Amino acid sequence: MKTTEPPAPVPAESGVTVTKAAVLSGEPVREKREGTVLNVFSHGILVVWAIMVVMPLVWAVMTSFKDDASIFGSPWSLPDTLHFDNWSRAWTQAHMSDYFLNTVLVVGGSLVGTLVLGSMAAYVLARFDFPGNRFIYYLFIGGMGFPVMLALVPLFYVVNNMGLLNTIHGLILVYIAYSLPFTVFFLTAFFRTLPSSVAEAAFVDGASHTRTFFQIMLPMAKPGLISVGIFNFLGQWNQYMLPTVLNTDEDKHVLTQGLVQLAVSQGYKGDWSGLFAGLVMAMLPVLAAYIVFQRQVVQGLTAGALK
Amino acid sequence: MQHGKYRFIVGFLTVPLGLYALFVIWPFIQSIYYSFTDWTGLSPDFSMVGFDNYERMLDDDIFWKSLQHSLLFALLLPVVTIGLALFLSFMINVGGRRRRGGPVISGVRGSAFYKIVYFFPQVLSIAIVALLFAFAYNPDSGAINSVLRAVGLDDVQPLWLGDPDLALWAVMGVLVWSTVGFFVVLFSAGMASIPADLYEAALLDGANRVTTFFRVTLPLLWDTVQSGWVYMGILALGAESFAVVQIMTTGPGGPDYSTTVMVLYVYQKAFRDGQAAYATTIGVALLVVTLAFAAVVMKLGRRERLEY
Secondary structure: OOOOOOOOOOHHHHHHHHHHHHHHHHHHHHHHHHHHHHHHHHHHHHHHHHHHHHHHHHHHHHHOOOOHHHHHHOOOOOOOOOOHHHHHHHHHOOOHHHHHHHHHHHHHHHHHHHHHHHHHHHHHHHHOOOOOHHHHHHHHHHOOOOOHHHHHHHHHHHHHHOOOOOOHHHHHHHHHHHHHHHHHHHHHHHHHHOOOHHHHHHHHOOOOHHHHHHHHHHHHOHHHHHHHHHHHHHHHHOOOHHHHHHOOOHHHOOHHHHHHHHHHHHHHHOOHHHHHHHHHHHHHHHHHHHHHOHHHHHHHHHHHHHO | OOOOHHHHHHHHHHHHHHHHHHHHHHHHHHHHHHOOEOOOOOOOOOOEOOOHHHHHHHOOHHHHHHHHHHHHHHHHHHHHHHHHHHHHHHHHHHEOOOOOOOOOOEOOOOHHHHHHHHHHHHHOOHHHHHHHHHHHOOOOOOHHHHHHHHOOOOOOOOOHHHOOOOHHHHHHHHHHHHHHHHHHHHHHHHHHOOOHHHHHHHHHOOOOHHHHHHHHHHHHOHHHHHHHHHHHHHHHHOHHHHHHHHHHOOOOOOHHHOOOOHHHHHHHHHHOOOOHHHHHHHHHHHHHHHHHHHHHHHHHOOOOOOOO
16 A cells, blocks of 8 residues: 555554554454344244253143043144033042042152251251261262162162051152251251351240250241242152152052153053043142242252252 | 350360261271271171282272273363363353453453353252253163264264263263352352452453463462363262262162272172272272372362462
8 A cells, every 4th residue: 555655644544553453343243243143143043942841741732631542653743622521520530539539648748858857957957066967968968968778678668668658758858868967967057057146045034945946046047948838749749759669559649750651551541541641630720829939949959059 | 265165165076076086087997997998788797807808909800890980070071161161151151242441351241140040950969960960861762862963963862871981971971960060150250359450461462362361371270270161070089970880870889880989899899799898908009099189189279378
């Protein structure tokens, strides 16, 4: 440029302004385009995965309203009419109502037990100094990483010898025991974060340790109890391995077992639509509860992994 | 606060600790002891046999198959699940279009919606998910093959769970499907807490988004990724793989033992074949694998903690 054109007064400067302008205007354009491409691309990927998550669930709901012929003939077609009889058949004849009741009893009992016993142990371990404190703490949290199946073989006979096999209360006690490691781990950390001044004041005023715990500390620990409660509720409601081993009596089956049992027996009876109705029946309450308590559920379930 | 302290401690610890000792710790100890006996589980009589069960295990082809599959689960599932989850959560948190006056990096529109939907499988029982997919994989009337037919792939109609070469992958796919959402939500929370000026600084320095991900996001998220890795591995070795393999594959354990995993083999030996002592031996092997896995991940993943 300099050699062909007559010497301009400020060629160097104009050159600089050009590059400056390129930096100022050109770069954002490239950046913007990159941003748009990325935006389209990421939405595409995200939508594809969302469809992959939702479609199997939609398929199950659709299938639960169809008759057997169209389930096999055209899996993705909409039901011709809504066969609500599938649902009532599953609820009564396939014993879904019994499985529901058993699950509610087992989970209700073990959830209350887990929270009460877990918070008692966690409170003592978090707030009191005594010989063996650390040992007991690690004994509890050690249970989180061990393969449960290893203990299940002798556990079957322990439970059997105590006459607790195939009983609702036996299952409750075992659920509590296996929920304690995470519950104690989580609540110990939580009790440590609570200020000690309130409890001390109550104690000075003459409240016993027990009373301080139930009337002062437990109400203060409510957010932690809710998180760990949701975590345990889902874990116990969805539990499959423990009842499969310890609860083999068909009348005492919980939902997950009952459905698997139903799937096996439907292989002979051929009532697939009823089975799908049962599946959806078991899925919907949990999904509905999740959508309502969405934030708390996510907090409860991810809290453990973030610690 | 000394008054009645020990009485209180004992009073509060006895029931939880007793329950835990009776139903968790005691069976664990027993099962290690039983692995050195010839106990069948059917009669109360047994005698010590030393390392016989362990020798038998080393000669057992099915055991080796189950070990191989369990290791594959523990190594591959976390890689795929966490990799996919990192990718998706990066897209959710960084893939947004730049809005005028907004931050350089922004999340996509509807990020809350994606997170809610992705989390669905996490609240369902793995047993129900396994049942659902057992039907979806049905070669003739299942949802998956009929989608393939609908898009014109009439020739691509795999047997899925009936094909010994494919069954294991089909089972693993279900575990990925059901756990990715959990990690997306977990990682998104982590990514949201990374200060935006770190991204801005990286972009000003000329880094593109891929570099930003590997140089900024991933290092700052490393602790979460690592604990997620251990968590996923333990699940893949234990309860989750038991449910999917037991419910979904024929046998159970698949055609020609092609999907059997250690945890299922323990269950079958103890409660189907009446070989309780041998079952606990395989259980001890499972314990060793689990602990080794956790130790290796923690060791390999150890990095200096980054403060920000």
